[in-house]
Amino acid sequence: MLTTDDQQALLAWYDHHQRDLPWRRTRDPWSILLSEVLLQQTQVTRGLVYWRRMVETFPTVASMSRASVDAVLKAWEGAGYYSRARRLHALSQRVMLTKDKDGFNGELPGTYAELLTLPGIGPYTAAAVASIAFGQPVACVDGNIRRVMARHTAQTEPTAKDVQDWADAALQIHRPGDWNQALMELGATVCTPRRVRCEACPLVPSCRGRAAPERYPTAKKQRKIDVELTVVVELASDGYPVLSQRPMSGMFAGLWGPQYAEGPVEHHPSTAFCGTLRHELSHRRFTVHVHRRTNADCSTGTPPDSVALSALDIKVLELATVPTDKSR
Numbered sequence: 001m002l003t004t005d006d007q008q009a010l011l012a013w014y015d016h017h018q019r020d021l022p023w024r025r026t027r028d029p030w031s032i033l034l035s036e037v038l039l040q041q042t043q044v045t046r047g048l049v050y051w052r053r054m055v056e057t058f059p060t061v062a063s064m065s066r067a068s069v070d071a072v073l074k075a076w077e078g079a080g081y082y083s084r085a086r087r088l089h090a091l092s093q094r095v096m097l098t099k100d101k102d103g104f105n106g107e108l109p110g111t112y113a114e115l116l117t118l119p120g121i122g123p124y125t126a127a128a129v130a131s132i133a134f135g136q137p138v139a140c141v142d143g144n145i146r147r148v149m150a151r152h153t154a155q156t157e158p159t160a161k162d163v164q165d166w167a168d169a170a171l172q173i174h175r176p177g178d179w180n181q182a183l184m185e186l187g188a189t190v191c192t193p194r195r196v197r198c199e200a201c202p203l204v205p206s207c208r209g210r211a212a213p214e215r216y217p218t219a220k221k222q223r224k225i226d227v228e229l230t231v232v233v234e235l236a237s238d239g240y241p242v243l244s245q246r247p248m249s250g251m252f253a254g255l256w257g258p259q260y261a262e263g264p265v266e267h268h269p270s271t272a273f274c275g276t277l278r279h280e281l282s283h284r285r286f287t288v289h290v291h292r293r294t295n296a297d298c299s300t301g302t303p304p305d306s307v308a309l310s311a312l313d314i315k316v317l318e319l320a321t322v323p324t325d326k327s328r
């Protein structure tokens, strides 16, 4: 349990030590929502690049609603977890609907409950946007806050309810947005997974886990699934690869790319082996054997920079255009 002294100390620390991030200099709900959606699974340094790109391309919820989902995916290219981009597009279109059609007349709603009804918005994002953009007294819970809570209370395996109850009780209702960000900032910069800096922490006087912070919480072992794939990149007569858009569900949904097949394929005389590359997603580790074939029957390929591609497809296409056998 945090005391009033803890709350004051943490907010004072945040006022002096918070990182200077552009979405903290605005109260625009749309810009804040974009930052929260991006930062869920993207580090801040990379998130900055994509946030700027998204805000410049789609400065308002209305501007995204008028765009195609392909244009949103293109702007999101490289940020990963593309379902976020597709849901953002769906969110923008829902917000622009009139109230009688279950929309919000073009204004992002300001309450936790309303935000939670939007596509792609879960409890964390709803609480973050409601508190930061609209000053609503709702507590956020993310991985950083869970770690701070586990250490402060010296618990190895707090449940989701334990963490939410702790966050609800700790919430500083006069500055809820700053409070939520202060706890997350502490977890991101001081109470970090490794190399914890307790000497710089404003909660150190009351922290029960400070003697051995890395014991809390118990690390979850993440096992990645190994996937072996083969891809034959066909090149049209104009030199561009033949690409197609993937279905709107499944891996890399809605993005463009060449076709993959599971497992290694036997060498075919009409294909040239370009190399093998490796690529990791959060739960999968890919080994991809890349081949190239000229398709004389196809006169026009797809310029890769004209469509949205996954990071894996960008690597595959780069390798397929290098005429040497090599591994990465």
Ligand code: SF4
Pocket: 148, 151, 152, 190, 191, 192, 196, 197, 198, 201, 202, 203, 204, 207, 208, 209, 210, 213
């Ligand atoms: S004192 Fe150390 S372990 Fe406790 S909350 Fe602060 S940084 Fe984390």
